[in-house]
Amino acid sequence: MIPVSYSYRSLMVRWKTTLMTATGFTLVIAALIVMLAFINGLAEVCAISGDPNNVIVLNEGCTDEILSSISRATASQIETNPLVVRRPDGTSLSSRELFGVRTVYDKKIRDYVLMPFRGVSPSAFEVHNTVHVVSGRTFRPSQSEVIVGMSIKNAQKVELGDVLEIARKKWKVAGFFAAGGAALESEVWGDLDEMAGQFKKEGSYNSIVVRAESPARAKDLARSIDSSAQISVGAQTELDYYAKQAESTNFLRSAVWVIAWFMGIGAIFGVMNTMFAAISQRIKDIAVLRLLGFMSWEILIAFLLEAIMVSLIGGGLGMLVGYSANGFTQRFTISGHEVQFRFLVDASLLALAAAFSLIMGIMGGLLPAMSAMRVRPLEAFR
């Protein structure tokens, strides 16, 4: 085989062109990684948000909490399902919740932002058992108090004792809560009855979350509620619910690939162009190699390798740039929930980027390498 050093040194001899061509790959790969890291982060939030033991019940046909409305009577009926966990006193482990989105003044950016809020009863902390107050204390009913999720606290620099104006009412921040990075951390929680009064939603809830003994029981519970003849509601496990929310990232993923390919075509033509130029200057090299006994496919490999090296140098730099976005936090609205998530660059994303870079290198290098392969040695010496 023609030594790899031949391809490598040929690149280094024209290092300026090599670097410029490689830059095309750097841009494509960096952009691809950042965009996919964004989507990965969103998917991650959705993945960790669902509690496998919980079943969320919404109106029949509703895919989103915000449009759902369940009456008190229906709620009571749901809670009688035998698969729902009972407390020692015989009551069901169930959380009746009110959910809405209102604008709130953000003092950091000095503008109004959308803020999801949730009215809950104390049982919410039993059903969503990852939720715990990390500083301050929980809200007291009828005192116009709320607790704020950590991701809102961090994003909007909310402090204890701050007053948030939601729906023409002032709410005092009594504490902050965490929920293991789940979407709930991007919410403001207050007392269920107090909020219902304020938002004129007394007598109905947006969702009922009931807890089962195990993930398997949760599936059964969801099926049982879903198919119940008396109540027309839709029930699904929290896992399924958030997985469906994550599906909204699918179209984003397709869009990212369309963008990546368009940018990629630019990089492909870039490497194609420099390889054609390089080959036309090295016809004599090729002829000599052929005369010495190297086969045409070995010529093809040597020049293809050169293009691939450009793509891997550029792609490698792009991976470094893209990786620097890892952990960067961002807020994003998925179906009414503004959630905070971090850009996630993992090994599989890097591998994907490397493969994409390699494919672009091969696509850009193949035509020129084939032209190198077809050089007739005797004619080259004429």
Place this chain on the structure above:
Amino acid sequence: MSTPPLRSNEPIVLVDGCTKNYSRGSETVSVLKSVHLEIARGDFVGLIGPSGSGKTTLLNLIAGLDQPTTGRVVINGVEISSLTEAQLALWRTNAIGFVFQFFNLIPVLTAFENVELPLLLLNMSRRRRREQVLNILELVGLGHRLTHRPGQLSGGEQQRVGIARALVTDPALVVADEPTGDLDSRKSQEILDLLQELQVRLNKTILIVTHDLAVAARVRRLLRISDGQLIDDTENPESVTHPLFGSLNVSNAARVKRAEAARS
């Protein structure tokens, strides 16, 4: 492909009734017209003739770079005119060494790596390759220039690398197309000294195409080609005729060369 066992009196090169035609548009150009040639093992043969007479064409047939239109080419017992392209490539690596007028070294590779190239085609350990390359570079007097690139070597040195590359696979036959064409006369003589020395020491058969009468005067057997036909075959040429100066003494050939250079 190892050298088949042959009787040593069998010619290493046999060109048997070869013709070579090129078609240019509708007309056919006959470049070689029924050439018959035998070269004995270990001989040092020169080929001279006017430009366009078919020297390179004949050399290419013998070196397995091109196929004759009709006729047979048998080198070292192998009928190369019937080999496929892949077989021919492998055969060339083993059996033929090439020396070019413009050296044709790979500019990005060092002297060592240039010489090593043909060995990469053979199944050979790294250590044996290194041994063989160092050995031949020492022989051509470039043991101290291993890591130099062609651009860092003089013309004469580059041609020594070229000769080392031609000889490193230990081929039975070395062909050289105007190997001194790009060198001044002093360097030409040095290269020729080297070729002659290697030919004797390593027992090679050398076929050299040249315009240079000083070169032609030093071969053991001189062939003359004109218009695609071998027209003269002289053993131990003591004089070389030149179209401008008529018949010359071999000892004067170098002077003619200089006069020629002055004229142009």
